Amino acid sequence: MMDLKPAEWVRHAVCHPVEGFEDMRWKKSGSVRTAFLIVFLLFVAQVANGRLYGFQFGVTYDKTFNIIPYIVQSIILFAAWVVGNWSVCTLLDGEGTMKNICIYSAYALVPYIVQVFVNLILSHILVRDEAVFIQAISIIGTGWTAILLFSAIKSVHQYSFGKTVFAIILTIVAMFIMLFLLVLFMSLVQQVYIFISTIYTEISYRIRV
Amino acid sequence: MKKRFKKLLTPIFSFVLGLNFLTSLTASAGEPYDVYNYDRWGEAIPSQAGYIADRAVSGYDLGAGAFDNPNDIFYDHNDIFYIADTNNNRIVAVNSDFDEVVEIYDRFKMPDGSETTLKKPMGIFVSAENDYMYIADNENSRVLISDRDGNVISEITKPVSEVYDQKRTFLPQRVIADKAGNVYVVLNNITTDAAMFNPQGEFTGFYGANRVQPTAEIIGNYFTNLFISEEKKARRARNIPTGITSFDIDGDFIFTCTQSSTQTTDTVKKLNAAGNNIFANMDLSFGDYTPMYDTSQNKVLQPAICDIDIAEDGNINVLDFTTGRIFQYDEDCNLLFITGTIAKQVGGFDHVAALESKGENLYVVDSSKDTVTVFTETDFGKIVHKATRLHNDGYYEEALEPWYEVLKRDGNYRRAYIGVASALLRKGDYEGSMKYSELADSSRIYNKAFEGYRMNYLKKNFGFIALIVIVLSAVFVFVSKKLRKRRLAIEKAKQEEQDQLAILDRQIRILEEASVFVRGGQNDNDENEKEEKWI
Known part of the structure; x- marks a missing residue:
């Protein structure tokens, strides 16, 4: 029973929002490689969405291109989700390991990525009056991913419905805390850097004189 | 040969460089x-x-002697400029070429025959309807209405009205009159904006007040005012827009x-x-x-x-x-x-x-x-003005040529790209319109052009697209059938293999049974187990 290849597992998980991840857990399957590939595709999708969207739906600012926001929107966001969820659910008796959270969450992103690419193609075919199709696809894709993400967290930790909701809220809080700490750390590093560079400048002037 | 070539090249280069230098000088001298x-x-x-x-x-x-703190200038329908020369207490009228004084107004004759002078006139307006001059005579606290010979027709002074706060002074700064003869006066110290007078010089109210800018502080004040008492409210700073x-x-x-x-x-x-x-x-x-x-x-x-x-x-x-x-x-x-x-x-x-x-x-x-x-106006300005006028009047196609000319002179001029894109859209050149609207960063025009382009494309290539769709669906059906057949075949082969294995097993069993029969003595339980396995 259910001897599927990694790609088939992705299809199974995406097409069976309720049972798919449970099956995956039961068979102890899912590969990190596929998960990373999906996250990379998410990154590609975000970049494509930002740069290659149909011109009739809005103008891209193409004087400069900065890759950092796209990385933050995809890879960093996903990493924060995984780390945040892991750290919360370790305390909440979750059964999932970091690896499994990563794999299951990544699999859940597939409808969103597909939606982005489909809309990207549609944006070069439709005009503004027909934008409702794009909106519909976008809502379906995002909603599907949300349901899958919920189901993924539920099965990977073997939680009840209520506890999953609670865990997800806490995960989002944890992500914000991480963001806060990151900003704090950055500004601290900056302060230290400025301090050191000032001292260096001062000393270099003294030596010269 | 090479040397001669070099010799020839040097003066050419220097000439080109010199020319370049010259042109850059003239260009930046403006x-x-x-x-x-x-x-x-x-x-x-x-x-x-x-x-x-x-x-x-x-x-x-x-x-006319030096101006002193001039504050207003007006060009009237008779091609005469009027300058409100504030600190010299006069109005200077200049001809249309702006090189000769036509008249200097510093004394006016009142209707009763007495003479009056100006004191810090801040604004001047000449009405095309009745040919009167309207002077905002600031420190005399009046608006002087006079004909162009300096005979005062009437004057407007501080209105006696409940709407006009009598504690405030009346210091006219700018004045205009509309076609009907209503006079509008901008005052130094009034934030409810222009005071309006009817042609008889009677105060009729204020006109066109500014709105208060909704800054965070003002929104905060609004909520505070909901809760505090009337006395407190009266003492707080009020939110008043700039006049x-x-x-x-x-x-x-x-x-x-x-x-x-x-x-x-x-x-x-x-x-x-x-x-x-x-x-x-x-x-x-x-x-x-x-x-x-x-x-x-x-x-x-x-x-x-x-x-x-x-x-x-x-x-x-x-x-x-x-x-x-x-x-x-x-x-x-x-x-x-x-x-x-x-x-x-x-x-x-x-x-x-x-x-x-x-x-x-x-x-x-x-x-x-x-x-x-x-x-x-420069030549460039002339072309832009012409193109803009045509464009705004709706003559998009006529504006196309001047817009191209504008782009030739300044490739950064965004309005020109919009103009060209609109003109080409009107002409039905959708592809060109798409190109130019993209250059103009205007997705609104691009949207319209793309709609037309798509329509044309579909009309032209309908047969081809239909053919592709049919071929693709046929291929899909064919391939899926083939795949199904292959899958069935594989399953069948598997089934046959299993069947053959079963037959082989049965033969082995029969052989074993035969051997048991030959040797004699083998319990029934063992046999039953084996039977189950085959099933």
Whole structure:
């Protein structure tokens, strides 16, 4: 029973929002490689969405291109989700390991990525009056991913419905805390850097004189 | 051979270089500032000048003695300029070429025969309807209405009305009159805006007040005011908008401007007869997008629009006091040109006070330099104005040629790309329109052009597309059938293999049974187990 290849597992998980991840857990399957590939595709999708969207739906600012926001929107966001969820659910008796959270969450992103690419193609075919199709696809894709993400967290930790909701809220809080700490750390590093560079400048002037 | 070639090349190179140097010199000799315009993202980019400073005219040049703090200029229907020479207490009338004084008004004859003089006149207006001069006689606290020979017809003084706070003074700053003879007066110290008088000189109310800018502080004050007592409320600072600074009339509309370094709403308004602002909800911004940063004072300078002028062709010129720049907009408020700066040279200003236009010329009064600077339109400005006029009147296709000409001279000029894109769209050249709307960063025009392009494409290639769809679906059906067959075949083969294995097993069993039979003695249980396995 259910001897599927990694790609088939992705299809199974995406097409069976309720049972798919449970099956995956039961068979102890899912590969990190596929998960990373999906996250990379998410990154590609975000970049494509930002740069290659149909011109009739809005103008891209193409004087400069900065890759950092796209990385933050995809890879960093996903990493924060995984780390945040892991750290919360370790305390909440979750059964999932970091690896499994990563794999299951990544699999859940597939409808969103597909939606982005489909809309990207549609944006070069439709005009503004027909934008409702794009909106519909976008809502379906995002909603599907949300349901899958919920189901993924539920099965990977073997939680009840209520506890999953609670865990997800806490995960989002944890992500914000991480963001806060990151900003704090950055500004601290900056302060230290400025301090050191000032001292260096001062000393270099003294030596010269 | 090689040497000769080199010898020949050197003078050519030097000549070209010299030519280059010469042209660059002549090109930069025009203005004491860099001419710029804004792109779609609100970033300043180099541009061609639409106006160039021709000369600065002082009172001496006109033969009227030096101006002293002139504050207003007006060009009337008889081709005469009037300058309100404030500190000299006179109005100077200058001919249309701006090189000769026609008349100096400093004494007026009252209806009862007595003489009267002006005291710090701040504004001057001449009505085309009745040929009267309206003078905002600031320190005499009156508006003087006189004919062009200096005979006073009537004067408007501080109104006695419940609406007009009697504790306040009446210090007219600017004055205009509409076609019906109603007089509008901008006052120094009134924030409810222009006082309005009927043709008989009776006070009828205020006109066109600015709105309060909804800053966070004011919204906060609103909520605080809900809870505190009346006495406390009376003692708190009230939220009052800045009063208007100047205005101009163009047909049925009055355009006002407000000089304020803090307020950004309602700095420029277009008011109809009912006093409603037509620009109110159009999300427009006048003056520089990004406030100028002055390094010498370490200050951010917000634009402060101190005068407005509507040209004959409907273009809106506004004068920014902070940067000394004239911003010219077309009637739909698209930025056309930015001219002027703060500088000592001709074309630069110190304290700009007023602005007037005549045909292709702009006249800017500087109240500190005591001069009037005359700007003339460049060739580039001429083409842009022509194209804009045609475009705004709806003659898109006729505007195409001038727009191409504009692009030839300045590839950064965004309005030209929009103009070309609109014209090509109207012509039905959808592909060209798409190209130019992309260059103009206008997704709205691109959308329309793309719709037409798609329609044409589908019409032209319908057969081909239908064929592709049919072929693809046929291939799909065929391949899926094939795949199913193959899968069935594989399953069948598997089944056969299993069947054969079963037969083989059975044969083995029979052989074993035979051997057991030969040897004799084998319990039944064992046999049963094996039977189960086969099933």
